[in-house]
Amino acid sequence: xxxxxxxxxxxxxxxxxxxxxxxNGVLLQSSYMAEEVAKLMRPEAEIQMWIIIVCDxxxxxxxxxxxxxxxxxxxxxxxxxxxxxxxxxxxxxxxxGTYAVMPVPYSLAMQWFLYGLAVNIICGVVLTFIFKxxxxx
Numbered sequence: 001x002x003x004x005x006x007x008x009x010x011x012x013x014x015x016x017x018x019x020x021x022x023x024n025g026v027l028l029q030s031s032y033m034a035e036e037v038a039k040l041m042r043p044e045a046e047i048q049m050w051i052i053i054v055c056d057x058x059x060x061x062x063x064x065x066x067x068x069x070x071x072x073x074x075x076x077x078x079x080x081x082x083x084x085x086x087x088x089x090x091x092x093x094x095x096x097g098t099y100a101v102m103p104v105p106y107s108l109a110m111q112w113f114l115y116g117l118a119v120n121i122i123c124g125v126v127l128t129f130i131f132k133x134x135x136x137x
Contacts, residue, residue, distance in 0.1 A: 005068050008130045012123050013060035019122065020056065023115045031108050040102060063120075067127045076128050083124025084117070091116025 024032075032041060042048075067082055091113050099109035 001065070001068075004131050005064055008064040008068065008127050009061050011126060011130060012064050013057055015123055015126055016060050016063075016119060017053070017056050019119045020052075023119070027115070028108070028111060031105070031111070034105070037104055037108065040104070060123075063123060064127060067124065068131065071127075071131050073131070073133055075132075076125050079124035079126070079128035080121050081124070082127070083121035086124070087117035087120030091120065 031037060063086060066086075067079075070082075072078060095109045095113035095116065098104065098112070099106060
């Protein structure tokens with residue numbers, strides 16, 4: 001693997017982790033505090049943060065590796081399209097699959113899906129800046 005893959009992996013991990021914190025730790029916090037959702041969640045003191053970090057590292061690595069295998073140097077829209085495809089593949093089943101089996105409000109499932117889609121698109125665009133060559137710049 002080349003330097004761009006490792007750089008992309010680190011940058012995507014940081015962006016993904018920060019956006020995940022913003023979404024779940026700030027934007028959705030009031031939704032998680034609602035009584036019907038709060039009873040499904042671990043208390044804050046019991047959250048296994050190390051597992052979240054390992055999952056985010058795993059995700060960022062394979063998100064970047066797969067992008068690198070198909071990179072065509074076609075600009076920002078290439079990264080946005082990649083992020084859209086991955087977001088649909090991952091966020092939609094996660095959000096609505098969870099909604100199907102857990103008693104969470106539909107609005108929360110929709111937010112999980114839409115925020116997840118946005119995060120993947122942003123990460124795909126970030127990768128286009130890391131992988132682009134001088135000819136496309």
